[in-house]
Amino acid sequence: MNKTPKGFRIHLGLFGRRNVGKSSLLNMITRQNAAIVSSYAGTTTDPIEKPMEFLPLGPVVFIDTAGIDDIGSLGQLRKKKTKETESEEDEQKAKSKNKKKKSKARSKHKKGS
Ligand SMILES: Nc1nc2c(ncn2[C@@H]2O[C@H](COP(=O)(O)OP(=O)(O)O)[C@@H](O)[C@H]2O)c(=O)[nH]1
Ligand SMILES: [Mg+2]
Numbered sequence: 001m002n003k004t005p006k007g008f009r010i011h012l013g014l015f016g017r018r019n020v021g022k023s024s025l026l027n028m029i030t031r032q033n034a035a036i037v038s039s040y041a042g043t044t045t046d047p048i049e050k051p052m053e054f055l056p057l058g059p060v061v062f063i064d065t066a067g068i069d070d071i072g073s074l075g076q077l078r079k080k081k082t083k084e085t086e087s088e089e090d091e092q093k094a095k096s097k098n099k100k101k102k103s104k105a106r107s108k109h110k111k112g113s
Helices: 022-030 070-111
Strands: 010-013 048-054 056-063
Touching: 010 022, 010 070, 022 048, 022 056
Parallel strands: 010 056
Antiparallel strands: 048 056
8 A cells, every 4th residue: 555656646735824724634634643733833844745545546645734824934944845845746746647648648549559
């Protein structure tokens, strides 16, 4: 189950303001204490990745992030990291779309030959 490489997993990012329950949601979905939950805004710092089998999707990786409204100098760094994670997820989505397109094109080509 956990053998699927990260690149083959669907990436599901949790983005939003601080203290809205992103980490609580991750813990609820994974049924683990994967991320620290607290009423103190700015608890999550580095993105937390949790690979799991999430039916009906299959192998996914959940990514919990710091808030998009973080403040202070450390907050700016956390926001930057969240933005980077967001872009990485978009890139990954585009890549997997391309992969699907290519494999569709290949199977069409096979059928035609
Ligand atoms: N009332 C209520 N509080 C929640 C809910 N989900 C999370 N919380 C509380 O909101 C606070 C922030 O939660 P957390 O998961 O750390 O938020 P994050 O900063 O978005 O990751 C914590 O005190 C949680 O116990 C919810 O569904 N209802
Ligand atoms: Mg959090």
